[in-house]
Amino acid sequence: MSVTIKKIAEVSGVSRGTVDRVLNNRGKVSPRTEQKVKECAKRLGYKPNLAGKALAAKKKNYVIGIIISSEGNPFFNDVIKGIESFIETYEQYGIKVIIKTMKGYNIETQLNLIESFENEISGLIITPIDTETIREKINYLKDSGIGVITLNTDIKNSKRFAYVGTDYYKGGQIAGGIIKLINPLALIGIVQGSNKIYGHNQRILGFKEEIEKNTGATIKEIFETDDDDITSYEKTLKMLKSNNFIDTIFIVAGGVYGVCRAIMKLNRKNIQVVCFDEVPTTIDMLKNDIIKVTISQQPILQGKKAMEIMFDYLVKGEKPQNECYIIENQIKIKQNF
Amino acid sequence: MSVTIKKIAEVSGVSRGTVDRVLNNRGKVSPRTEQKVKECAKRLGYKPNLAGKALAAKKKNYVIGIIISSEGNPFFNDVIKGIESFIETYEQYGIKVIIKTMKGYNIETQLNLIESFENEISGLIITPIDTETIREKINYLKDSGIGVITLNTDIKNSKRFAYVGTDYYKGGQIAGGIIKLINPLALIGIVQGSNKIYGHNQRILGFKEEIEKNTGATIKEIFETDDDDITSYEKTLKMLKSNNFIDTIFIVAGGVYGVCRAIMKLNRKNIQVVCFDEVPTTIDMLKNDIIKVTISQQPILQGKKAMEIMFDYLVKGEKPQNECYIIENQIKIKQNF
DNA sequence: TTGTATGCGTTATCAA
DNA sequence: TTGATAACGCATACAA
Numbered sequence: 001m002s003v004t005i006k007k008i009a010e011v012s013g014v015s016r017g018t019v020d021r022v023l024n025n026r027g028k029v030s031p032r033t034e035q036k037v038k039e040c041a042k043r044l045g046y047k048p049n050l051a052g053k054a055l056a057a058k059k060k061n062y063v064i065g066i067i068i069s070s071e072g073n074p075f076f077n078d079v080i081k082g083i084e085s086f087i088e089t090y091e092q093y094g095i096k097v098i099i100k101t102m103k104g105y106n107i108e109t110q111l112n113l114i115e116s117f118e119n120e121i122s123g124l125i126i127t128p129i130d131t132e133t134i135r136e137k138i139n140y141l142k143d144s145g146i147g148v149i150t151l152n153t154d155i156k157n158s159k160r161f162a163y164v165g166t167d168y169y170k171g172g173q174i175a176g177g178i179i180k181l182i183n184p185l186a187l188i189g190i191v192q193g194s195n196k197i198y199g200h201n202q203r204i205l206g207f208k209e210e211i212e213k214n215t216g217a218t219i220k221e222i223f224e225t226d227d228d229d230i231t232s233y234e235k236t237l238k239m240l241k242s243n244n245f246i247d248t249i250f251i252v253a254g255g256v257y258g259v260c261r262a263i264m265k266l267n268r269k270n271i272q273v274v275c276f277d278e279v280p281t282t283i284d285m286l287k288n289d290i291i292k293v294t295i296s297q298q299p300i301l302q303g304k305k306a307m308e309i310m311f312d313y314l315v316k317g318e319k320p321q322n323e324c325y326i327i328e329n330q331i332k333i334k335q336n337f
Numbered sequence: 338m339s340v341t342i343k344k345i346a347e348v349s350g351v352s353r354g355t356v357d358r359v360l361n362n363r364g365k366v367s368p369r370t371e372q373k374v375k376e377c378a379k380r381l382g383y384k385p386n387l388a389g390k391a392l393a394a395k396k397k398n399y400v401i402g403i404i405i406s407s408e409g410n411p412f413f414n415d416v417i418k419g420i421e422s423f424i425e426t427y428e429q430y431g432i433k434v435i436i437k438t439m440k441g442y443n444i445e446t447q448l449n450l451i452e453s454f455e456n457e458i459s460g461l462i463i464t465p466i467d468t469e470t471i472r473e474k475i476n477y478l479k480d481s482g483i484g485v486i487t488l489n490t491d492i493k494n495s496k497r498f499a500y501v502g503t504d505y506y507k508g509g510q511i512a513g514g515i516i517k518l519i520n521p522l523a524l525i526g527i528v529q530g531s532n533k534i535y536g537h538n539q540r541i542l543g544f545k546e547e548i549e550k551n552t553g554a555t556i557k558e559i560f561e562t563d564d565d566d567i568t569s570y571e572k573t574l575k576m577l578k579s580n581n582f583i584d585t586i587f588i589v590a591g592g593v594y595g596v597c598r599a600i601m602k603l604n605r606k607n608i609q610v611v612c613f614d615e616v617p618t619t620i621d622m623l624k625n626d627i628i629k630v631t632i633s634q635q636p637i638l639q640g641k642k643a644m645e646i647m648f649d650y651l652v653k654g655e656k657p658q659n660e661c662y663i664i665e666n667q668i669k670i671k672q673n674f
Numbered sequence: 675t676t677g678t679a680t681g682c683g684t685t686a687t688c689a690a
Numbered sequence: 691t692t693g694a695t696a697a698c699g700c701a702t703a704c705a706a
Contacts, residue, residue: 002428002429002431002683004682004683005683005684005685006683006684014692014693015692015693015694016683016684016685016693016694017685017687017692017693017694017695018691018692018693020684020685020686021691023691024684024685028691028692029691029692030691030692031680032703033691033692047425047429048683048684049392049429049682049683049684050426050429050683051387051388051391051395051429051682051683051684052388052392052682052683052684052686052698053429053683053684053685054387054388054391054684054698055386055388055389055392055682055683055684055685055697055698055699055700056684056685056686056697056698057684057698058388058681058698058699059685059698060685088384089387091339092339092384092386092387092388093388116678127694168697170672173672174670174672174673176672177670177671177672178670180586181518181519181629181630181670182518183517210672218676242370249636269651282541283683292518293518329673330667330668331667331668331669331670331673332668333511333514333515333518333668334514335507335510335513335514335547336511336665336666336668339699341698341699341700342699342700342701343699350675351676351677352675352677352678353677353678353699353700354677354701354702355675355676355677357700357701357702358675358676361701365675365676366675366676367675367676370675370676373697384702385699386698386699387699388698388699388700389698389699389700389701390697390699390700390701390703391682391700392681392682392683392684392698392700393699393700393701395681395682395683395701396681396682396701396702397701431682487697492692500678541695567699575680630678634675634683
C-alpha cells in the first residue's frame with residue numbers, strides 16, 4: 001500500500017517516534033539518524049496522510065481568529081458567509097473559530113481587536129488597514145508563531161503568509177473593456193471611492209490604461225465619494241446637470257446606490273452604469289436597468305478560500321504555493337441573477 | 338469535547354459496535370436498543386467525524402470510474418484537469434481513479450466503456466449520451482449499488498444521484514443580454530451546434546426569449562454546424578455573403594474557429610461575435626478582437642465539483658442536498674485573460 | 675443480538 | 691537521543 005511513517009520506520013530500522021521527529025523537524029535526533037530517515041522517506045516517496053494528521057490534530061485545540069471590517073457593509077456579509085460555511089468542517093477537526101467584526105477603518109480599533117485574542121489564536125484572517133501599525137503587529141504575530149492571511153485587501157511587505165483577494169488593477173481594466181464594448185465612444189464620469197485606498201487607485205489606473213489604449217472613449221470627469229451614498233448622490237446630480245453630454249458612469253467602489261438614485265431623479269436612464277460588487281441595492285438597480293454591468297469580487301469564494309488556506313496551514317502544515325491567491329473579477333449582467 | 342460513537346455508547350449503555358450498527362442501519366439490532374441509541378444520538382447531536390471515517394475507509398479500496406467524451410475536444414481537457422487535481426487527495430484515502438476517454442457520441446462505445454469496469458467500481462462520473470440505452474445502464478448501476486454522477490450533460494429521469502454542469506437555458510439568456518448590451522438593434526445570425534443536443538437547444542430557447550423580450554434586436558438567420566469548423570467556416574461565408582446586413586453572430590456551441598476564420602477572410606471585423614467556452618483558438622480570437630465576448634462553463638470547476646461530490650458520497654456517505662449542482666456561466670472578455 | 679479487539683496514519687507522552 | 695504505547699473516531703471481524 002502507501003508509504004506511511006510506520007513503513008519508513010521499518011525500512012530505516014528506527015522507531016515511528018524518531019521518524020516523526022525527523023520529518024517534522026522536532027529536533028532531538030542524531031544527525032546520522034536524521035540523514036538516514038530523510039533519505040529513506042525521500043526514496044520511498046513519503047506523502048503524509050491528511051486523515052491521520054487531522055485525527056491527531058484534534059488534540060491540539062487550535063483557535064483561529066478572524067477580523068473583518070464588515071459592520072454596515074453588506075459586501076463583507078458575503079465574505080463572512082463564505083467563512084462560516086467552513087465552521088462546521090473546522091469543528092470536526094477540533095478547530096475553534098472566533099469572528100470579530102468592526103465598523104470602518106480605525107487603526108486603534110483594529111489593533112485592540114487583534115490584541116484581544118492574540119494569546120489564544122494560532123492563525124489570523126484579517127481585512128487589514130494598510131498602515132505601519134498593523135504591518136508591525138502582523139510581523140510580530142508571525143514571529144510569535146501565528147500565521148496571518150490578509151483578506152480582500154493586502155498589506156505589502158508584511159510577514160503575512162498569504163493574501164486572498166482580487167486583482168484590483170485588472171478589475172479596472174475589465175471595467176474599461178466592458179465600457180468600450182457597450183460604447184466605443186463613451187464619455188465617461190468616474191465616481192471614485194477614496195484616493196486613500198490602494199485598491200481603488202489601482203482600479204482607476206487599470207481603467208485609464210484600458211480607455212486610453214484606443215482613441216474613442218474619453219474620461220470627462222472624476223470625483224470622490226468616500227463610499228458614501230449621500231455624497232455620491234449629490235455629486236452625481238451636480239455632474240450630470242453641468243455635463244449633460246456624459247453618457248457613461250464608472251463607479252469604482254461604494255456609493256453605487258446614490259449614483260443610481262441621482263440618475264433616476266434626473267430621468268437619464270440612457271446613461272450606462274458599470275460598477276463593482278453585488279450588494280442587494282446593486283442587484284435591484286441591475287434588474288431595473290439602471291446599472292448595466294457589475295463586476296463581482298466573488299466575496300463568498302474569498303471567505304471560503306481564506307479558510308481553506310488556513311486549514312491547510314494548520315492541519316497539513318502546508319503553505320500555499322503562491323503567496324497571493326487571486327480571486328477572479330466576474331462580469332455580471334441582469335440575466336445572471 | 339465533541340460527540341463520538343464512543344460517547345453515545347457510554348451514554349446509552351451499549352457497546353460501540355451496536356451504536357455503529359444502528360447509525361449505519363446494518364441491522365441485527367433489537368428494535369428497543371435501536372430506538373434507544375437513535376434517540377440518544379439525536380439528543381446529543383451526533384455528527385460523524387470525517388477524519389475518522391476517512392481513515393477507516395482506507396480499508397475499503399474504493400475505485401471510481403470516469404468516462405469523458407473528450408478526445409479531440411479541448412473543452413473536456415479542462416474538465417479532466419479539474420478531475421485530476423483531486424487524484425492525489427483520493428489516493429490519500431485509498432480511492433483509485435480510472436479515467437477512460439472516448440471520441441464523439443457513439444452509444445455502443447460508451448456502453449462498452451461502462452461495462453469494461455462496472456464490476457470493479459463503486460462510483461461513476463460520466464458525460465452521458467442522452468439516450469435510452471445509457472439511461473437504463475445508469476439505472477442498472479444504481480441498483481447494483483454504484484453511484485452515478487452526470488457531468489456537463491444530464492440525462493433526465495435516470496437514477497443518477499447528481500448532475501454537475503451549467504444551466505444551458507440561462508447561458509442562452511446571458512448571451513442574449515450581452516448582445517443587447519453591445520447593440521440593442523443587432524441583426525443576428527445564430528450558428529447552432531446540433532439540433533439533436535439538448536443543451537444546444539436550451540441555449541437557443543433562452544437566447545430567443547431574451548432577444549424577443551424587447552423590440553430592437555432581431556434574429557435573421559440560423560444554421561447548424563455539428564460542431565465542425567469546416568462546416569461552420571463554409572456556412573458562415575455563405576451567410577455573410579448573402580446577408581451582408583448581419584452585424585452580430587451568436588455561436589451556440591462548437592465551430593467557433595471556423596466562424597472567425599470566415600469573418601477574417603471577408604474582412605468583416607465590425608461583426609460582433611459572442612460564443613461559449615475558452616479553448617485556445619477562442620482565446621486567440623478574443624485577443625485579436627474577432628470575438629468580443631465568450632461565456633465560460635468553468636470546465637475545471639466542473640471536474641472538481643464532480644470529484645468533490647463523489648468523495649462525499651463514498652467517504653462521508655452523503656448525497657448532495659440538491660441533485661443538480663449548477664456551475665455558473667461566466668462572462669469573459671479580452672481583459673479577463 | 676451484542677460486545678470486544680484491532681487497525682487505518684499521525685502525534686504526544688512517558689519511559690528507557 | 692531513542693523507543694514503546696496510547697489516543698484521535700470509525701469500521702469490522704470475530705467472539706460471546
